[in-house]
Amino acid sequence: MENRTSVEIGNDAGRAADNVVAALEAQIVSGQLKNKAPLPAERELMEQFGTSRTVIREAISKLSSLGLVETRPRFRPIVRKPDYATVLHACGNVVQHLLTDKTGIKNLYDSRVFMERALVRDAAMSARKEDIVDLKAALENNRNAIPDSLEFYKTDVAFHGVLYRIPRNPIFPAIHEGYTSWLAPQWDQMLRSPERNEVNYIAHKAILDAILERDPAAAEEALTNHLKAAWEFVRVTFDWGEE
Amino acid sequence: MENRTSVEIGNDAGRAADNVVAALEAQIVSGQLKNKAPLPAERELMEQFGTSRTVIREAISKLSSLGLVETRPRFRPIVRKPDYATVLHACGNVVQHLLTDKTGIKNLYDSRVFMERALVRDAAMSARKEDIVDLKAALENNRNAIPDSLEFYKTDVAFHGVLYRIPRNPIFPAIHEGYTSWLAPQWDQMLRSPERNEVNYIAHKAILDAILERDPAAAEEALTNHLKAAWEFVRVTFDWGEE
DNA sequence: AACGCCTTTTGGTATGACCAAACTAAAAGT
DNA sequence: ACTTTTAGTTTGGTCATACCAAAAGGCGTT
Incomplete structure (x- = not known):
């Protein structure tokens, strides 16, 4: 059940998380993931992207440091469209x-x-x-x-x-x-x-x-x-x- | 009653990782971990801090987004003392x-x-x-x-x-x-x-x-x-x- | 000293499991 | 009918283990 063929150009040992980040990023800016709405559950995302939870969590971590989601310790990440205050x-x-x-x-x-x-x-x-x-x-x-x-x-x-x-x-x-x-x-x-x-x-x-x-x-x-x-x-x- | 109003946006959700981050942070600013030097191996850090590799990796990810280490895909993270360019x-x-x-x-x-x-x-x-x-x-x-x-x-x-x-x-x-x-x-x-x-x-x-x-x-x-x-x-x- | 070859180390990823907190909805109490 | 309790279910945080491929290091040859 693993589609490993999702190798983008330059299958360089780049992080798989980057693909997930890019995808979620696109969904956020396009409004597909609405502002202030919670991100899908990790286990759902890992199915959606066909990767392990490890990668999903790393991606969420990246999104967090990018300011695109707001994370609180035990809660769902909240989508947040970035603004200047975020920077x-x-x-x-x-x-x-x-x-x-x-x-x-x-x-x-x-x-x-x-x-x-x-x-x-x-x-x-x-x-x-x-x-x-x-x-x-x-x-x-x-x-x-x-x-x-x-x-x-x-x-x-x-x-x-x-x-x-x-x-x-x-x-x-x-x-x-x-x-x-x-x-x-x-x-x-x-x-x-x-x-x-x-x-x-x-x-x-x-x-x-x-x-x-x-x-x-x-x-x-x-x-x-x-x-x-x-x-x-x-x-x-x-x-x-x-x- | 704990005040959990720390709505840090660039923050990651892992609280265990925060301890590791804080410790490494201190070692970096104190010079114990020298600038431009590679971070210890993940497996070594996990022994040093008595946690799993999951936490260590998350801590490193956070240090990276803080600009305190410089990470390249397959390489050892490099310690970087923060300066204004880092910001x-x-x-x-x-x-x-x-x-x-x-x-x-x-x-x-x-x-x-x-x-x-x-x-x-x-x-x-x-x-x-x-x-x-x-x-x-x-x-x-x-x-x-x-x-x-x-x-x-x-x-x-x-x-x-x-x-x-x-x-x-x-x-x-x-x-x-x-x-x-x-x-x-x-x-x-x-x-x-x-x-x-x-x-x-x-x-x-x-x-x-x-x-x-x-x-x-x-x-x-x-x-x-x-x-x-x-x-x-x-x-x-x-x-x-x-x- | 420089180059190629081989072994070890190490980061990236995948699985699976467990716990406690958060969520949800049914059940109980007013 | 509505709030409160409570029991069951999700779900995030953490751990342990394993495998692979790329980097690092050792080693002998040139």
């Missing part, structure tokens, strides 16, 4: 290994500063009316949350998030999610206080004011000051070495 | 699924334009003498390669690569590698010609001139024109719809 999430597992020392964190933080400098400049030059509305609303939420550090953290992230949405490129919000999930958790919450919140609120306000003035240079400078100050505060608090 | 490499497999339609490609291309606009601006403002030397050399290579489209492609990539190195953040060159490996292969080579090469060389020269003039706005504009024109050429050539 960043997949990166996260690897990124973690690069943040073990201060250098790694600094590099990532610097890249964020670089990114957001460009973002605020872009915002100052080409933010639409809706964007301005969103920014003002985010800033207002920011101000109201000053007494509550946890809430302020959320509004802080949200304010920056608006900046990432202004270019209307879905990649950018995903990057933002990456930064906040990789960079912040280590210290961002613990060293907040109403006083710090006030400082950050003022910084945000300065950024928004510059955007309203349509002044890219001022916006960039305000953003830079904001993030540099935040880094400096973290650096001193944790007694990291000099720059 | 991008891990992303690549997922990214591929987002580039199936024009929208996905456009989003990625736009993000590249956004990134490089910021890069040339940064270069114009803070390029060092060495950077200028590198840029001039890259441009010269560019010019010499105009008759040879394949060679020109390499020098083209190299020229942009210099821009990514100027901020001296190792994340940026990795991003550049991502862009070139994900974005270009689909069309970049095939629609080159000495005439196009000439055009691109001139565009590069304009960028460098603006950088030499320490004029961020001019540099940004030159870069934007360069990349927008390249996109437009691709768009028309492939008869993609309007913007």
